[in-house]
Amino acid sequence: MTFFEDCPPQVLKTHGELLLALSHLFAQGGENLSQTLSPLVKSCSAIAEHYNTSRLLQANQILAQYSETNDGEYLVMCYEFNRLFVGPNAPVAPPYESVYLSSDHLVMGEQTLAVRKFYQRENLQTIGQRHEPDDFISTELEFVAYLLSRIIETQAAKNSAKIQLYKTLYQEFWQQHLGLWLKTFAHTVSQSAKHPLFSALSEILVALSTLNAPLNTKEAPYETYAPQISRRSSSRCCL
Amino acid sequence: MEFHQNICPRNCYDTCSIISTTHNGVLISVEGNPAHEYTLGKLCPKALDDVKKVYSPQRIRYPMRQQVRYSGFWERISWDEALTLIAEKILNLEETYGTTLPLALNKYSGNFGILHNAMEGLFTGIGATTRAIGSPCWSAGVEAQTLDFGTFFCSDPLDMSKAKLIWLWGVNPAWTAVHQMPIIFDAIDHGAKVVCFDTHFSATAARAHRYVKVCPGTDGLLALGFAKVLLEEGLIDPNLGSYTFGHEEFIHYIETEISLDHCSEITGVPISTIRNLAIEYGQTHPACIWAGFGLQRYTNGGQTLRAIDALGALAGHLGEEGGGVQYAQFETWRFSGAIQDPFHPINSSSNADQASVDNLTLNQKQTDRLLNINQFAEEAFNCTDPPVKMLWISGRNPLSQDGNLQQWKKLISQLDLIVVSDLFHSKSSEAADLFLPITTHYEHWDLNSSYWHYWVGVNEPAIPPVGESRSDLQIAWDVSSKLNKLKPGSCAFPISGDEKETLLRELGPPMLDILGIKKAEDLLNGPVRAKYPRTAWENRTFATPSRRYEFFSSRASDAHLSPLPIFIPPLNSSIDAPLRLLTPHHHSTINSQVYATGTANPDYVLHLAPELAQRYDLAVGDRAQIWNESGLLEVVIQPILGISNDVVIVFQEQVEGPLTDMGQLTLGARGFALNETFVNLRKL
Incomplete structure (x- = not known):
């Protein structure tokens, strides 16, 4: 069983909107939070109200607060976004599946190619994120949103074979990919976030992970991503 | 699977030929090119970590x-x-x-x-x-060799396999030029003896027949001491007059200015060792000296290289197959x-x-x-x-x-x-x-x-x-x-x-x-070896103004340097900074290029003699501090054998230092006398 088995189409649509809003937030980066936060707040509100989850509601209140902040605060949030996800300092939480699941903790690992094959099953390829690996969190979230939209469409068309196809695809993708690392990623963000916005974002990712996880999904053991390479930046050398 | 030809671009002796493998546009693995005569299908730990370097999540992806x-x-x-x-x-x-x-x-x-x-x-x-x-690397040595030989040239590294005696002087190929080790072992298999001169007992010293500990910055004097023994024992090349310039002046300098007692006192090498090694060097043909870059990172570094070159010339080893004095080439x-x-x-x-x-x-x-x-x-x-x-x-x-x-x-x-x-x-x-x-x-x-x-x-x-x-x-x-x-x-x-x-x-x-x-495109088929002879200066015709090997260099004189290779003492320590800090390369890094995953070490490790550690009340694993007027560094103590009591070593870290004596003529600027760095030490 998954959350979508008994969900009315409107709730599924809201789910999809939340997934897309999160996808856009990661795709557009810290520099565009002023554009990507508001849609996230809107979709998250709908989900939080539907499930009446207090943690999600609280997290969304924080998002809402910062979605209406000033330019200076947006800049601070941008810097924090880049510290967590981009660099140039070793990013605390690289937003790529293979960093968490491959043995060497690298990008472009076997997971990246496996995700690409998943997309290919639906004749999809990553063109909007030409410079990003296929297992970039934004792309995986967008793909899940796409599958959800196909479920809604096929349900509307009462095409039971297709409904089952997309439900199966959704479950497989969650079980084999996004569901295996999203919570670990969220925990890593939560542990290192220095701005309330990203603690709230982490809460939303955890809630999403819990909500979307099929009952038999086995999460990867929690393990904070630790930078693997010493750049001597923390050395105790001073002048 | 697709295969591609790559070449390691690190500032390293080996410049390895690499075959990389990709699958679906992803770099899967790298390996040494088996068809390349020097790489011979093997790579060092640095290159073997290249996939990790390419796909590190810490690599910067955007402006x-x-x-x-x-x-x-x-x-x-x-x-x-x-x-x-x-x-x-x-x-x-x-x-x-x-x-x-x-x-x-x-x-x-x-x-x-x-x-x-x-x-x-x-x-x-x-x-x-x-x-x-x-x-910042090799200026003084480049200039010294240019003054002596006329240009910057060495034998093919494979030539070393023909040597009967190999002196590895201030070089640590077991860590920094791993492809040379099989060649050295090949020479050993054919009866060669290997002597390693260094300031500390290196991984290469551990693989040599003999390790000679030399006080830092005194290698030039040691070379001149060896030359003194060659003169005393009548082991100089009788044909020097036909292909060298200024050997009489050099011999006069050795005879009048160099004493073995002084040499032994300053270098820390016993007179008997100096004498025995010099005789062996003079009597064994071919004999090869490989002079490393560390030797010339002193204020007297150029003179040191010139003295070692002169030693090779005096014994008649220049131009002999498997012999000579090797430094590098351009x-x-x-x-x-x-x-x-x-x-x-x-x-x-x-x-x-x-x-x-x-x-x-x-x-x-x-x-x-x-x-x-x-x-x-x-x-x-x-x-x-x-x-x-x-x-x-x-x-x-x-x-x-x-x-x-x-x-x-x-x-x-x-x-x-x-x-x-x-x-x-x-x-x-x-x-x-x-x-x-x-x-x-x-x-x-x-x-x-x-x-x-x-x-x-x-x-x-x-x-x-x-x-x-x-x-x-x-x-x-x-x-x-x-x-x-x-x-x-x-x-x-x-x-x-x-x-x-x-x-x-x-x-x-x-x-x-x-x-x-014939055409540039031919190189696209694979690496090509330049058509230089395997043995440098095999005809004993040199590129100097005199066309001879120059013990006496007018170009040096014109540049206000001594025309002859001479010993100039290195800098001395002081009460405030009594220990010389050396920073040789580590096998896993080149300077600050540290990409290997899983090897992160948050601490600088200070290597020093057990007696020195004891003097400062330090034991293995203790935290301590080294400092001088320019800065301080927290370190973890690691006593090692085979190192002098006035030297400490941190591999691959930043230090302070003056300039070398040479480098201006050939590279436009004097080098970095990295090894003339002195520090004090205290327990934390």
């Missing part, structure tokens, strides 16, 4: 701008924004000062590929600029230079999308302002007419590697714009305003030579650029394009082009002749 230097507040910007910022600043400086001299380039060997010289080409295309010249680097000179005739006849040079200002015909790379910060800070206002750091991490960090801080404070192009964030990019992500050698075309072996090859891209990274050549084209868009004619460097075609233009007629190929 980024820092709000305030050292703040850590970075934002992503587009390439167009970055290029516009750079171009507008260059044009603004030119307008303000009437010259582009405020624009400075500090570039060295982070990637030794020839196409990385595009950065020099870009700056030349912009006009007269401020440049870092010289080398003969296979005779590329056309078209990439670094937009006005090169090759460029005007090529199809490169050349910017119009008709509008070049007089400024662009002015002379560059050249600053010693080893005193760059100090010299750049002192430039006033005009001041240095913009700095581009490429292929370097000077804020980790340079010795004058206080000066760097002062320089940084006066700069309007600092651009760093690199793979990873570094001490230097912490001070940057702009970070430009560059490609690895698996993502661009390049052309590579070694300074040790004689193979030259083409490096081909195996995968597309990771993230938004661009090659140095592409960045140079893009900056020129932006400059010319904002102000037509403002940069003569091409605004676009083809990497492969650009590298082929570097293979001009002299290089084709050296490689023995």
Whole structure:
């Protein structure tokens, strides 16, 4: 069983909107939070109200607060976004599946190619994120949103074979990919976030992970991503 | 699976030929090229970690701008924004000062590929600029060998397998030139004896027949002591008069100025050892000395190399197969230079999308302002007419590697714009305003030579650029394009082009002749060995003004150096800093290029003699501090055997230091006397 088995189409649509809003937030980066936060707040509100989850509601209140902040605060949030996800300092939480699941903790690992094959099953390829690996969190979230939209469409068309196809695809993708690392990623963000916005974002990712996880999904053991390479930046050398 | 030819571009003896494997556009693995005579299918730990380097999540993927230097507040910007910022600043400086001299380039060997010289080409295309010249690595030795032999040339490394006696002097190939070890072992299998001279018991010393501990900075005197024994024992080459110049003066100097008692006292090597080793060296043919770079990182480094060269000459080992004195070579680097000179005739006849040079200002015909790379910060800070206002750091991490960090801080404070192009964030990019992500050698075309072996090859891209990274050549084209868009004619460097075609233009007629190929495209088939003889100076005809090996060098004299190799003591320690700090290379890194995952060590490890540790009440694992007037460093104690009581070692870390005696003539600037660093020590 998954959350979508008994969900009315409107709730599924809201789910999809939340997934897309999160996808856009990661795709557009810290520099565009002023554009990507508001849609996230809107979709998250709908989900939080539907499930009446207090943690999600609280997290969304924080998002809402910062979605209406000033330019200076947006800049601070941008810097924090880049510290967590981009660099140039070793990013605390690289937003790529293979960093968490491959043995060497690298990008472009076997997971990246496996995700690409998943997309290919639906004749999809990553063109909007030409410079990003296929297992970039934004792309995986967008793909899940796409599958959800196909479920809604096929349900509307009462095409039971297709409904089952997309439900199966959704479950497989969650079980084999996004569901295996999203919570670990969220925990890593939560542990290192220095701005309330990203603690709230982490809460939303955890809630999403819990909500979307099929009952038999086995999460990867929690393990904070630790930078693997010493750049001597923390050395105790001073002048 | 697809296979690609790559070449390791690190500043390293081996310059390995690599076969990379890709699958679905992803770099899967790298291995040594089995068909390459020197690499022989094997790679060192650094190259074997290349996949991790390429796909490290810590590699920078986008251009980024820092709000305030050292703040850590970075934002992503587009390439167009970055290029516009750079171009507008260059044009603004030119307008303000009437010259582009405020624009400075500090570039060295982070990637030794020839196409990385595009950065020099870009700056030349912009006009007269401020440049870092010289080398932090080998200047004094290069100059010493140039004075003695006339040019910078060594035997093929495989020639060493024919030696009957090998002296590894201040070199640690077991860590820093791993492909030489099988050749040395081959010589051992054929009866050769190997002696290792060093300041500490290295991994190579552990594999030699004999280890000789030498007090740091006294190797030149030891060589002169050996020469004294050769004279006393009548073991000098009777034919010296036919191919050397000034041997009588040198012999007179040895006879009158060098005493074995003094030599033994200063070098720490017993007289009996000096005598026995010298006799063995004089009696064994062929005998090879490999002089390492560490030897010449002292204020007397050039003299040390000259003394060792002279020892080899005196014993008659020069030009003998398997013998000689080997240091390095630069003969296979005779590329056309078209990439670094937009006005090169090759460029005007090529199809490169050349910017119009008709509008070049007089400024662009002015002379560059050249600053010693080893005193760059100090010299750049002192430039006033005009001041240095913009700095581009490429292929370097000077804020980790340079010795004058206080000066760097002062320089940084006066700069309007600092651009760093690199793979990873570094001490230097912490001070940057702009970070430009560059490609690895698996993502661009390049052309590579070694300074040790004689193979030259083409490096081909195996995968597309990771993230938004661009090659140095592409960045140079893009900056020129932006400059010319904002102000037509403002940069003569091409605004676009083809990497492969650009590298082929570097293979001009002299290089084709050296490689023995008819056309540049032939090198695309695989690395080629230059057609030099295996044994350096086999005809004993040298490239000096006298055409002889020069014990006595007028060129040295003209440069206010001693015409003869002499011993000049190294710097002494002081009460405030009684211990000499040495910083040799580690097997897993080259300077601050540390990419291997899973090997992160947050602590600097201080290696020292057990007696010295005891003197400071230190045991293994204790935390301590070394310091001098320039700074301090927290370390963890690791006692080791085979090291003097006045020396401590930290592998691969930044230190302070003066200049070497030589380097000005051949490389335009004196070297970095890295090993003349002294510190104090205290327990924490």
